[in-house]
Amino acid sequence: MVVQKFEDLVAWQKARLLTKRIYLLTASEVFSRDYGLKGQIQRAAVSVMSNIAEGFERSGLPEFHQFLVIAKGSCAEVRSQLYIALDIGYISEAEFDEASLLAEEVGKIIGGLRSSIKRQI
Template sequence: MGVSRFEGLIAWQKARGLAAAIYRLTSQDAFSRDFGLKDQIQRAAVSVMSNIAEGFERGGSAEFHQFLVIAKASCAELRAQLYVALDVGYIDQRQFDESMQQAEEVARLVGGLRASVKRQGTA
């Protein structure tokens, strides 16, 4: 892979940016007062970057692959929660579109990394 630290992975870097963006988004107005949805979407965002990091540090391709599966699923959870935020009026269409685009980019990167790790086989 050529990367010695998880911080060097583009997928992790983009997931970090996504988490920060979600925290900024959820600190606004009514969204900040909906503790259930706010906490859930923040946890999903943090889960994406955390699972990439944890899987990388496990040292084996099979384990890394499994953590990437979880990271991609957390990204899907986050995207589903963005629909809720849009539907109840916590975010507008522009915020939704920007956040969804960012989440979809992270999902593609995680998916590509997962495929690459799978091709390498178990370590």
């Protein structure tokens, strides 16, 4: 399959699922009242998919690579903030496991794409 637009990228598709999962988790009554953490984890999740999209639409592979670096970092930020949400009781262990595994998967996919792009540079 030829990738013609950022929506074709598996990394972006999975990042979209991660963002949806984060928004659903932060909609719970207790989580939604913590404006700081809620906003930060939402922004980090949005950053993952947005940086993949923006990088893809930029002028060249070096820029795309840099945006993937940022997206992968944002993915790690989401994972770290999920630990906070778990530790203070905003999410259950099962919710943490599901979201954390998805974030880890997204990070690995971005890492693979980043390596592929780097080889082409």
